[in-house]
Amino acid sequence: MRGRVFLWCAGGVLVTALAAGGVWWNWFRAPYALADSPGVDVTVRAERSRYPDVRETAEDVDTLVRVYVQRLGAGDAEGLTRLAAPSYRGAEAAAADTVHTYGKAASGHVEVTVLEGVVDYLNPIRVTFEKTGQQQELLLVKDDGHWWLALGEGDPAGGA
Template sequence: MTRLAVSLGSGLLVVKITAGVWWNWFREPYTLADAPKVDVKVRAEESTYPDVQETTEDVDTLVRVYVQRLKGGDANGIAELAGPAYKQPGPTAAKYVREYGQAAGGPVDVTVLEGSVGYFNSVTVAYRRTGQRQDLLLVKDDGHWWIGLGDGDPAAGS
């Protein structure tokens, strides 16, 4: 084997390891599906603190996936959005589908509220079709945002 072949092989190994680390640690563990389509506007509460806008950008995908799964009646998919410290999120997810599933079929406005700590944040979900409002607690764990569903104490750690 030539030095060039060894160098190329080593370089490819480094690229594969780096891609694997990114894929497993940095990509979001949930993604928006192609269907059903949802009409969701996510905005930050008016605030003098710039971190509210930053949090809004961070949680945007999570709340869109949540509304999409609500609209699709996917309680199991919603349960997968539960924070790691929460146990048995299924009953809460099923309750949310019953209460808000049809409302998620219309326009939805999500307001990210000013949080007091960096790993908890509340959002208000307003369903324009029905006039319903829902308050959700979002929890940041291992670099990703999750929804507080089921029983758990995220402050105690996972």
């Protein structure tokens, strides 16, 4: 009898652990990641600010901006489109234009400065491409717990 109770409890713990792992995998894991190549040379830093949340945001958006620079340097407009905020439309054309304008510049060192945002779900960044001296201002949008690019046309506060 004790053996059955133990197995039943162990089975319950295993099911709970698997459910928790599934929630983490789908909810907290970013829906984008760096590919194996090409390599990127990106520095992400927070603008000097009296507000600590600027540094926290810089840490939060680090992966997104590295993936952005990687897809840009690879000329991967389709990959950039997948980084667009869910509520944005016309991301395909905007991504193609971005690759055309900044793609070659992304193969060198890139400095990304996270600027002070007005609200906690919108944050501007400045991307400086050292290879060409070009600068780009981008808006990042937080939706469903993840940061996205404001790429195309849309309401940044609209949500999905």
